Amino acid sequence: MKEKDKPIKIGVAGLGTVGVGVVKILAAHGDLLAARGGARLELVAVSARDRNRDRGVDLSALAWCDNPVDLAARDDVDVVVELIGGSDGPALALARETLKRGKSFVTANKALIAHHGKELATLAEEKGASLRFEAAVAGGIPIIKSLREGLAANAITGVHGILNGTCNYILTRMEREGLPFGEVLADAQRIGYAEADPSFDIDGIDTAHKTAILASLAFGTEPDMGNLAIEGIRTIAPVDIDYAAELGFRIKLLGVARQMEAGVETRVYPALVPLAAPLAQVMGGTNAVVVHADFVGRTVYEGAGAGEGPTASAVVADLVDVARGCGGPTFGIPAGSLKTAKAIPADAHEGTYYIRLRVEDRPGVMADITAALGREGVSIQSLLQRGQAAGGGVYVVLTTHKTNEAAIKATLKRFTGLDCVLESPTMLRIEEV
Numbered sequence: 001m002k003e004k005d006k007p008i009k010i011g012v013a014g015l016g017t018v019g020v021g022v023v024k025i026l027a028a029h030g031d032l033l034a035a036r037g038g039a040r041l042e043l044v045a046v047s048a049r050d051r052n053r054d055r056g057v058d059l060s061a062l063a064w065c066d067n068p069v070d071l072a073a074r075d076d077v078d079v080v081v082e083l084i085g086g087s088d089g090p091a092l093a094l095a096r097e098t099l100k101r102g103k104s105f106v107t108a109n110k111a112l113i114a115h116h117g118k119e120l121a122t123l124a125e126e127k128g129a130s131l132r133f134e135a136a137v138a139g140g141i142p143i144i145k146s147l148r149e150g151l152a153a154n155a156i157t158g159v160h161g162i163l164n165g166t167c168n169y170i171l172t173r174m175e176r177e178g179l180p181f182g183e184v185l186a187d188a189q190r191i192g193y194a195e196a197d198p199s200f201d202i203d204g205i206d207t208a209h210k211t212a213i214l215a216s217l218a219f220g221t222e223p224d225m226g227n228l229a230i231e232g233i234r235t236i237a238p239v240d241i242d243y244a245a246e247l248g249f250r251i252k253l254l255g256v257a258r259q260m261e262a263g264v265e266t267r268v269y270p271a272l273v274p275l276a277a278p279l280a281q282v283m284g285g286t287n288a289v290v291v292h293a294d295f296v297g298r299t300v301y302e303g304a305g306a307g308e309g310p311t312a313s314a315v316v317a318d319l320v321d322v323a324r325g326c327g328g329p330t331f332g333i334p335a336g337s338l339k340t341a342k343a344i345p346a347d348a349h350e351g352t353y354y355i356r357l358r359v360e361d362r363p364g365v366m367a368d369i370t371a372a373l374g375r376e377g378v379s380i381q382s383l384l385q386r387g388q389a390a391g392g393g394v395y396v397v398l399t400t401h402k403t404n405e406a407a408i409k410a411t412l413k414r415f416t417g418l419d420c421v422l423e424s425p426t427m428l429r430i431e432e433v
């Protein structure tokens with residue numbers, strides 16, 4: 001056997017949805033992966049919480065480690081795959097221990113990379129090891145590879161993504177079936193999309209982890225959760241989904257990273273996307289990313305962003321890259337050159353907005369509303385009034401022309417102070433991507 005043909009011996013920590021998927025692909029595609037990677041990918045050791053659980057895969061020939069960190073020290077393990085989750089705890093300990101030993105580390109853990117990406121990339125690059133995390137963003141879509149390699153010739157100007165399968169699945173079923181939020185979330189958990197703590201999904205934190213990673217690859221900044229403004233989908237009401245449709249939009253939770261004059265803006269929020277835009281067509285657990293770059297223009301990536309098969313597909317692709325000896329800096333430029341991300345004030349955001357108000361149904365109300373907008377210099381693009389809101393009064397829904405977020409916030413404050421306004425206004429951004 002040539003040196004190159006020596007098997008790559010793998011230890012996997014975490015045998016849940018993704019871990020079991022990885023075991024299945026390695027078993028199903030042994031020859032294919034060996035042909036593509038130039039060496040056989042051989043699973044030799046595993047670690048999980050419960051040794052006796054039946055996972056529907058044969059683990060009998062594998063070494064078992066009660067402590068996942070022990071995988072790193074094993075002489076028979078060349079590469080460690082971490083599929084436990086969590087930004088700290090055993091995942092971080094295992095990453096540090098593996099890379100310190102100069103062994104390559106593959107993970108699907110976006111929380112780990114978003115919080116400790118620079119430290120781990122520095123360690124990997126010092127030790128000549130690979131740190132790979134294709135599965136961490138948009139599951140099976142090769143978006144990390146696309147940004148790091150395929151778009152390397154371009155200056156990137158913006159990245160917009162539907163990056164959380166759970167939220168997109170919930171919004172899709174709320175729209176299609178009129179189901180309540182909680183019922184659909186339970187289904188997303190059953191399918192295996194949701195995080196161990198599903199509030200990470202619905203409060204936008206998971207999307208924020210992924211956005212921080214994409215921003216780093218796109219703009220050469222270190223992954224930084226501190227500068228990310230995060231909003232989730234808890235406040236999205238069925239009525240907003242309906243009004244958005246009437247106005248020609250669909251509501252999507254977006255991760256946004258874009259180059260502004262003052263620096264890179266990174267945010268997560270639910271936004272109205274025009275029905276004809278590629279992101280509006282993305283339904284269910286599917287993810288999609290739109291990248292704008294100077295020479296190539298717009299590129300669009302779509303596919304399964306969560307679940308056993310798609311996520312494991314990305315993990316195993318990283319293992320094939322490790323087998324091939326594909327190197328290069330983790331985030332596309334050396335870790336030491338990653339710039340510190342600057343905080344861009346949310347108020348600087350320029351865009352168009354959707355506002356829904358529940359107001360008294362009496363003469364003079366519209367005049368009060370338009371006066372409040374006028375005082376802040378906000379111009380109306382469209383306005384509709386619909387009878388009988390739940391809880392009394394009527395809904396007034398409007399969209400604005402381009403304005404800045406400071407003006408919108410000041411307008412919302414004025415609305416809240418009006419006697420005719422019966423509850424806190426709902427505001428959503430509109431994204432023409």
Ligand SMILES: NC(=O)C1=CN([C@@H]2O[C@H](COP(=O)(O)OP(=O)(O)OC[C@H]3O[C@@H](n4cnc5c(N)ncnc54)[C@H](O)[C@@H]3O)[C@@H](O)[C@H]2O)C=CC1
Binds near residue numbers: 108110196305
């Ligand atoms: N499920 C999905 O669709 C996707 C998941 N991911 C990420 O992949 C990772 C794994 O996710 P899932 O497979 O869904 O999680 P899971 O909850 O199904 O599995 C986690 C596994 O880790 C094991 N584990 C937990 N604590 C441990 C410890 N201290 N020592 C050893 N093993 C331990 C558990 O026993 C279990 O086998 C997470 O970082 C997640 O964010 C990324 C993309 C998609």
Ligand SMILES: N[C@@H](CC=O)C(=O)O
Binds near residue numbers: 165
């Ligand atoms: N919980 C995540 C899993 C993939 O990253 C999601 O729902 O997208």
Ligand code: NA
Binds near residue numbers: 134135
């Ligand atoms: Na991916």
